[in-house]
Amino acid sequence: MFSATSAPASRSGGLKRLLGYFLWVLVAIAAAFCLAAIALNRGEHINSTWLVLASSCTYLIGFRFYARFIAARVMALNNQRATPAERLKNGLDFEPTNKWILFGHHFAAIAGPGPLVGPVLAAQFGYLPGTLWIIIGGVLGGAVQDFVILFASMRRDGKSLGQMAREEIGKLGGLVALLTVLLIMIVLLAVVALVVVNALVGSPWGTFTIAATMPIALFMGLYLRYWRPGKVLECSIIGFLLVVAAIFGGQWVAESSFWAPVFTLSATGLALAIIIYGFLASVLPIWLFLAPRDYLSTFVKLGVIFLLAVGIVLVRPELQLPAFTRFTDGTGPIFAGKIFPFCFITIACGAISGFHSLISSGTTPRMIEKEWHAWPVGYGAMLLESFVAVMAMIAACVMHPGVYFAVNSPAGIVGATPAAAVATINSWGFPVSVAEMQELARSAGEQTLFYRTGGAPSLALGMAHIFAGAGGRAVIGFWYHFAIMFEALFILTIIAAGTRVGRFMLQDLLRHASPSLGRMRWISGMMATSSAIVLAWGYFLYQGVRDPLGGINALWPLFGIANQLLATIALCVATTILVKMHRARYLWITGLPLVWLVIVTFTAAWQKIFSPVPRIGFLAQARQLESALASGALTGAQLAQTRTLIFNARLDAVLCAVFLVLVAVILIDSLRIWAGVLQGTRESRVMEAPFVMSHLSAEEA
Amino acid sequence: MIRLRMFGSLLLALLRELSDENAYQRHLAARGREHSPEEWRKFSDERLRAKFLRARCC
Numbered sequence: 001m002f003s004a005t006s007a008p009a010s011r012s013g014g015l016k017r018l019l020g021y022f023l024w025v026l027v028a029i030a031a032a033f034c035l036a037a038i039a040l041n042r043g044e045h046i047n048s049t050w051l052v053l054a055s056s057c058t059y060l061i062g063f064r065f066y067a068r069f070i071a072a073r074v075m076a077l078n079n080q081r082a083t084p085a086e087r088l089k090n091g092l093d094f095e096p097t098n099k100w101i102l103f104g105h106h107f108a109a110i111a112g113p114g115p116l117v118g119p120v121l122a123a124q125f126g127y128l129p130g131t132l133w134i135i136i137g138g139v140l141g142g143a144v145q146d147f148v149i150l151f152a153s154m155r156r157d158g159k160s161l162g163q164m165a166r167e168e169i170g171k172l173g174g175l176v177a178l179l180t181v182l183l184i185m186i187v188l189l190a191v192v193a194l195v196v197v198n199a200l201v202g203s204p205w206g207t208f209t210i211a212a213t214m215p216i217a218l219f220m221g222l223y224l225r226y227w228r229p230g231k232v233l234e235c236s237i238i239g240f241l242l243v244v245a246a247i248f249g250g251q252w253v254a255e256s257s258f259w260a261p262v263f264t265l266s267a268t269g270l271a272l273a274i275i276i277y278g279f280l281a282s283v284l285p286i287w288l289f290l291a292p293r294d295y296l297s298t299f300v301k302l303g304v305i306f307l308l309a310v311g312i313v314l315v316r317p318e319l320q321l322p323a324f325t326r327f328t329d330g331t332g333p334i335f336a337g338k339i340f341p342f343c344f345i346t347i348a349c350g351a352i353s354g355f356h357s358l359i360s361s362g363t364t365p366r367m368i369e370k371e372w373h374a375w376p377v378g379y380g381a382m383l384l385e386s387f388v389a390v391m392a393m394i395a396a397c398v399m400h401p402g403v404y405f406a407v408n409s410p411a412g413i414v415g416a417t418p419a420a421a422v423a424t425i426n427s428w429g430f431p432v433s434v435a436e437m438q439e440l441a442r443s444a445g446e447q448t449l450f451y452r453t454g455g456a457p458s459l460a461l462g463m464a465h466i467f468a469g470a471g472g473r474a475v476i477g478f479w480y481h482f483a484i485m486f487e488a489l490f491i492l493t494i495i496a497a498g499t500r501v502g503r504f505m506l507q508d509l510l511r512h513a514s515p516s517l518g519r520m521r522w523i524s525g526m527m528a529t530s531s532a533i534v535l536a537w538g539y540f541l542y543q544g545v546r547d548p549l550g551g552i553n554a555l556w557p558l559f560g561i562a563n564q565l566l567a568t569i570a571l572c573v574a575t576t577i578l579v580k581m582h583r584a585r586y587l588w589i590t591g592l593p594l595v596w597l598v599i600v601t602f603t604a605a606w607q608k609i610f611s612p613v614p615r616i617g618f619l620a621q622a623r624q625l626e627s628a629l630a631s632g633a634l635t636g637a638q639l640a641q642t643r644t645l646i647f648n649a650r651l652d653a654v655l656c657a658v659f660l661v662l663v664a665v666i667l668i669d670s671l672r673i674w675a676g677v678l679q680g681t682r683e684s685r686v687m688e689a690p691f692v693m694s695h696l697s698a699e700e701a
Numbered sequence: 702m703i704r705l706r707m708f709g710s711l712l713l714a715l716l717r718e719l720s721d722e723n724a725y726q727r728h729l730a731a732r733g734r735e736h737s738p739e740e741w742r743k744f745s746d747e748r749l750r751a752k753f754l755r756a757r758c759c
Contacts, residue, residue: 101715
């Protein structure tokens with residue numbers, strides 16, 4: 001049977017395969033052991049290495065076996081089939097791209113502030129619930145969603161989620177998807193702007209650094225346009241050096257008796273500044289302001305994520321927060337609500353994020369060179385983002401619990417003075433002192449670190465702690481402000497880009513009512529639609545700033561619900577496609593995450609609207625404020641503020657209900673189609689582009 | 702050493718892709734044109750308009 005020469009080769013091949021199996025068994029055992037170690041440990045601090053190992057090994061198993069199974073059996077990826085990048089190559093968006101370059105490109109596009117902020121907030125339950133959700137949700141939910149949507153879009157010439165929803169589910173599905181994205185964008189922009197406001201309030205160092213990024217961006221824009229056209233990398237390096245100089249400048253400003261008050265802004269002042277910034281960024285030429293910021297923030301984001309990973313591996317910090325805190329009962333100071341469902345909507349990006357489906361059906365499917373590249377790009381990039389979320393969880397948990405709660409709790413919960421806040425936090429069993437907080441604020445170059453809600457300051461503190469551990473404690477102030485700069489830089493870029501995208505979406509929607517409003521270059525139309533978008537998210541931002549509970553308590557869950565509902569739409573589209581391809585056989589792959597998300601988001605939305613607990617339910621909060629109003633105890637400005645708060649609570653309830661109705665419409669529509677296909681009463685035709693043989697060689701692939 | 706060099710060139714290629722410098726080279730090659738400030742401005746306007754029409758991730 002075998003020739004004399006092939007026998008040893010076959011023996012060595014068999015040995016290699018056996019060694020491979022053995023290695024994978026080892027990885028699986030390591031994953032199980034590390035997960036068990038972090039899940040079963042109680043009462044002792046554990047090292048962050050356990051979390052790193054548990055997540056890495058689980059991701060490897062998920063990637064190698066589960067994702068490969070989906071790629072081979074369910075999608076039947078075929079490298080002989082030409083991708084849209086090959087068939088429709090135009091040198092612009094359709095371009096076959098090296099898989100690792102595309103991996104980095106896709107990762108840079110999906111990684112936003114969500115996986116950094118969500119885990120920091122969810123750490124109020126302890127490190128365990130959030131970490132397990134990030135790892136399991138990422139492997140079985142988020143990465144599957146991204147992968148299937150990328151596959152579906154790749155087989156449909158790079159169509160968007162909305163187009164696929166329209167084709168596979170129906171016209172209503174497409175319209176609902178567009179409306180949902182627009183509404184989510186408004187809530188997203190408001191909540192991330194609030195994160196920046198809370199990070200910069202009363203901080204002249206941080207405010208100066210971020211203010212300095214504006215003229216730096218303008219300089220970069222002019223540099224690229226007129227002085228050195230096309231030299232983006234060179235320009236970004238100069239921009240980065242200038243931003244680092246601005247961080248040092250910020251320290252000088254903070255110590256200056258003249259400049260420090262100029263850059264010490266109130267929350268309201270900062271909110272107004274960000275609203276004006278959003279408007280200007282939306283109407284100014286893209287090349288002048290937005291594009292250079294976007295390039296710079298992408299590079300800084302990737303660099304900082306890499307630095308954080310290196311820092312965690314080198315320092316291997318111990319987690320100070322316990323596996324579970326007492327706030328699993330729903331009385332948490334950062335946001336109200338029990339682990340179920342609120343942990344699962346607080347951490348959206350990092351576990352499963354609907355927004356990713358927009359990227360997976362955007363640029364990426366148009367750049368895939370070979371079908372099998374969708375495996376590392378679609379599934380693998382999401383696992384990397386999930387790992388970023390684990391790192392954010394580690395950064396939050398390396399702080400002492402007392403410090404973590406002092407930074408993240410609003411004054412409305414813990415008390416309006418540092419002494420009151422410390423007393424409340426100590427009564428929860430988390431020791432912290434005013435002197436300790438003052439010392440921490442001094443070393444970070446801040447006036448105070450109390451009530452710095454939103455997640456960004458505590459993430460920056462955790463990152464500074466890790467970076468300083470690798471490079472000396474003397475520079476903790478620099479690292480803290482470096483981390484704040486990094487977060488604010490790319491959040492403000494998202495605000496600028498998001499406002500612009502929102503404007504285009506609104507113009508697209510209004511085009512049907514008034515064709516002139518739809519004209520992208522009509523100045524008055526541009527101003528009107530930009531103002532409408534800025535005012536929409538600006539209103540929610542202002543509402544968050546005025547909220548005595550810090551705003552994050554109301555806005556972050558609303559954003560989480562909205563984002564997960566978008567994931568529900570994406571999974572409806574993905575499940576419809578799988579049902580049309582294989583009937584019920586592989587329905588569970590996207591069906592199970594879909595069922596979980598529907599349960600989680602509908603429960604969370606229901607509780608946010610109807611819970612009788614005022615800190616959870618918007619309507620209960622409105623009723624409580626109404627009775628305070630009726631009691632006659634309020635006077636003057638308090639009366640007006642309470643009326644505004646009542647209106648805001650009702651508005652949030654209505655918005656939440658609108659999200660639910662929109663997604664319920666798509667869900668019912670999808671169920672109708674699945675039932676039809678499974679019963680054989682409906683045609684199960686998938687809308688894939690026809691097969692064309694690939695001419696790209698294996699080397700190119 | 703070779704692997705390190707390969708990693709370095711891959712990283713540089715990624716940075717050039719993220720900074721649109723690769724896309725610009727493709728644009729020039731596809732149209733058979735030479736680099737000039739005017740050509741960059743034309744490419745950049747077209748590229749950025751398309752880029753900022755798409756939703757940003759959270």
